[in-house]
Amino acid sequence: MKPYKVLIVEDHPFQHEYLLKLFRNDGGFEVDSAWSGSSALNLLQRYEYDLMVSDLFMPEMDGVQLFQKITSLKKRPAIALMSVASRRLLVSAGLSAKNLGLKVVGLISKPVVPNAVIQLRSRLDALASQAQEYATISLSLERNTLLQAMSNGQIQAWFQPKKSLRTGKICSAEALVRWCHPTLGVLPPSDFLGAIAQFNLEDALVGLMLEQSLKAQALWRSEGFDVPVSVNIPTHLLDSNDLADRLYQKVLDAGAEPQSICFELMESSTTEKISNFYAGACRLRMMGFGLAQDDFGKGYSSYFNLVSTPFSELKIDRSLVHGCLERESLALALESIVDLSHKLGLIVTAEGVETQEELEFLRRIECDLAQGFIICAAIRAGDFIELLLEDSPKPALT
Structure with missing residues (x-):
């Protein structure tokens, strides 16, 4: 099966390298990374990704601001949010993304564990299966x-x-x-x-x-x-x-x-x-x-x-x-x-x-x-x- 293209957005050096290793070791992902929201936005405008995994707290452009901006993209990736903050804050950020029409496939508390990466891949599999099913449906929705x-x-x-x-x-x-x-x-x-x-x-x-x-x-x-x-x-x-x-x-x-x-x-x-x-x-x-x-x-x-x-x-x-x-x-x-x-x-x-x-x-x-x-x-x-x-x-x- 073709690996999913994932963009990791993380400004902390240790977490950045740790996440790259986690996703690459899984084997189901082709991984790019960005150190800031603005550099991530630049990559998203140039390339198509299946998944963006972003930290919430980043300087200049935080995670919430980032997914607000990507709503203008023609091809929008699924979203997974990470944070050391409270679960309530993660849920609130996830609801904000969902109500902007984004597909939120993960709300992950740090430190990220290997099982969280496996769950992300399973949810992407489900989205891909759903998209394939809908592609076979041809409805003529006229009045x-x-x-x-x-x-x-x-x-x-x-x-x-x-x-x-x-x-x-x-x-x-x-x-x-x-x-x-x-x-x-x-x-x-x-x-x-x-x-x-x-x-x-x-x-x-x-x-x-x-x-x-x-x-x-x-x-x-x-x-x-x-x-x-x-x-x-x-x-x-x-x-x-x-x-x-x-x-x-x-x-x-x-x-x-x-x-x-x-x-x-x-x-x-x-x-x-x-x-x-x-x-x-x-x-x-x-x-x-x-x-x-x-x-x-x-x-x-x-x-x-x-x-x-x-x-x-x-x-x-x-x-x-x-x-x-x-x-x-x-x-x-x-x-x-x-x-x-x-x-x-x-x-x-x-x-x-x-x-x-x-x-x-x-x-x-x-x-x-x-x-x-x-x-x-x-x-x-x-x-x-x-x-x-x-x-x-x-x-x-x-």
């Missing part, structure tokens, strides 16, 4: 293609269960969009939601997801299960003053109750006017819908909005859940958020739960609900019935 997929049933609502951390029972579900493509198989939302937004089809998608959720509820109800469903709304859609009315009418036309639907305001956008945010949120609640702040801790959400908006539910973003067992600061933040939410009368749901240990921690801090792959991925409405049947009380023996 008419998306509209046709929405009208012919290819774009569907699948459902991920939310389980109570007290009883272990399924108590609701979230509708998540999937594209069942005739030749490419089931595509995740990351493959097409950008185009949905680009062609101003988000409003139509929300309507479709609501309609399919109402049909799923009717199906489940015919089997004896009454399951509330959450539907995502990009927050900027609240700029449409009649959004609440249109959603309410869809529910009435289906013969359903607004109380069975919760709308989750997504963190991917905000309204043009803050008044539209509060007006839209109030009107949805006045019509009887549940209202959740989605992805709390990730984007535009704030404690002021939390205490000022008539939410019925708070959904904690998975970025706060992952690592909560290793990082005391995350654990304390989660406990504080759960406590405040309960004082405000909100149901608290943790998203993206992946391990039994995370479930146990969330149970200890009295989080109400959890969803994530450890419980179940999103599945079709018909398959969801099987989960409900497994979850329901077994008949008594006679």
Whole structure:
């Protein structure tokens, strides 16, 4: 296999030579090095690298400034950050890089150990495999293609269960969009939601997801299960003053109750006017819908909005859940958020739960609900019935 081209940026003489030796001894890398951020930037402008490993603390141009500048490059390497500083500082720097669109494959505390280099190579292998997989996918993301997929049933609502951390029972579900493509198989939302937004089809998608959720509820109800469903709304859609009315009418036309639907305001956008945010949120609640702040801790959400908006539910973003067992600061933040939410009368749901240990921690801090792959991925409405049947009380023996 062709070795990865890596650029090491380190100003300390001993660390510089030590890192060169580590990467060269591994055998999976072709290594260049730079002593400063400016010299690294010069090399990045002239050559293409698969990976840049940079110290955070350097004179003239530190590591954070360096990756801010490389966002302008056409070919940007994956990033690994090194430091003797606190883990919290490393994580913060990594989040800064990720939010600039860079691929962060490592946050490494010094001194760097050989196993950290092996892990970097494994993550680069995963990125290369992913890139090769995506290269084989050819989607024609035109407006008419998306509209046709929405009208012919290819774009569907699948459902991920939310389980109570007290009883272990399924108590609701979230509708998540999937594209069942005739030749490419089931595509995740990351493959097409950008185009949905680009062609101003988000409003139509929300309507479709609501309609399919109402049909799923009717199906489940015919089997004896009454399951509330959450539907995502990009927050900027609240700029449409009649959004609440249109959603309410869809529910009435289906013969359903607004109380069975919760709308989750997504963190991917905000309204043009803050008044539209509060007006839209109030009107949805006045019509009887549940209202959740989605992805709390990730984007535009704030404690002021939390205490000022008539939410019925708070959904904690998975970025706060992952690592909560290793990082005391995350654990304390989660406990504080759960406590405040309960004082405000909100149901608290943790998203993206992946391990039994995370479930146990969330149970200890009295989080109400959890969803994530450890419980179940999103599945079709018909398959969801099987989960409900497994979850329901077994008949008594006679």
